[in-house]
Amino acid sequence: MSDPHATRVTVFSALLLAAGLAQPALAQSSCTSDGQQRPAVLVERFINADCATCWTDPATPPAVRGAVALDWVLPGGQGEDAPLSAVATRDALKRLQALATAPPAGSLNLRTPVQGRAGALRVAHGLPVSGYIGASIAFSGTAGRAAGQPWTGWLALVETLPVGTEGSPVPRNLVRNLVQTQWDGRNQLSKQERFRFIESRSMDVPAGTNTDRLRVIGWVQDAQGRIVAAAQSRCAGK
Template sequence: MKPLLYLFCLATCTLTQAQSFCASDGERTPVALVERFISADCEACWSDPGTPKTTGRQLAIDWIVPSARGDDAPLSAAASRDALSRLQALGRSAPTQTLTITSPVGGAKAGAKALPLRVAHGLPFNDYIAASIEMKPAPVAAASSSPWTAWLVLVETIPAGQDGTPVARNLTRNALESVWDKHKQLSKSEQIRFFESRPMYIPPGAHPERLRVLGWVQDAHGHVLAAAQSRCKPGG
């Protein structure tokens, strides 16, 4: 374990077990990933009553895209360069107002079963939060197929009617993109797994009590193979 991450675990893991358990364990697998991109120039887009809403088991994530106006853009405080990286991965240009992209979860074929994915996080500590994403067991075929990409996103969940938004949002606060092109064999008796854990920076202005993590894995063609979201539950 990396020294910095070890310190975070010492500071957060014990507290997490005592106070809450924040992971995707027991949560239903999302059937679709809905990504809503808003230009930092479009303040009215944030409060637009026509904003696409999610239904059922759809998983929404909101990205504020930086603009050429920089800090002068009305939504610049919540803008993230991670949004530009995500748009590039999707092969899309930055919107002048809004852009919504919906991706089914489960691969290229309709009705395909989603793969087992787990995300988890600890408690905020010194402007950071320890988070992880894991697929175990990972399909054996993944070891020899084209590289997969895992996204682990720290979001601030904002209920509808708060902070000027007419719909519930998962506002991106930080994101980690990781290429999974090799499998890790723990031992001959254990199963193949993909795993990534990092301390993620909490930017100024975020409300720590509203933070959680979302994650998904996609193949080389951009098909979302698995997705998950954390929930904080009472600890024992």
């Protein structure tokens, strides 16, 4: 029988489509959130792919100090003929559904504070191999400080774009792929026990992505939808 006070580890469907390639790259890479500033605010900028001018709108809010921004492009009603269809993703619709928010006809900007009290969050990614990239999100802490189960973990693969890219008035973290996972909390922990859960995936890198600009941004939400932790990766030397 296992010790009830031992550390509990839950691995959420560790999926590596290129297991022999992506996992070594992940292990060798120094692209992690270790030592990086923890975001205090998550800024999410949604753009409908039909809106030709939304990307270049000078009123686009910047990510101020202490915040991290995500840029989502929604599929438009014009389909592949939409001006921004090349970078649109249905993951943006999944995110809006989780936020109980209707897709905008043009653009929508949301700001959510990070509570930052539930546990420690770490994200990491490896090097792109054959159109895939290995990435992971890990959340750990002491059960006594972590109310609000079940938790939902989000891991976004983003392409960082400098200001001026295609006329953008702000730097952007364009979401290219997304992982969503949940810890259901069926194993109840005493206040003294520590918890840890990990999700590792091999994520598809869409065609046309500049792989030198890829990184990951992750966050964890509690059962009430509050963001309790956030983190972003950075590669050594960048």
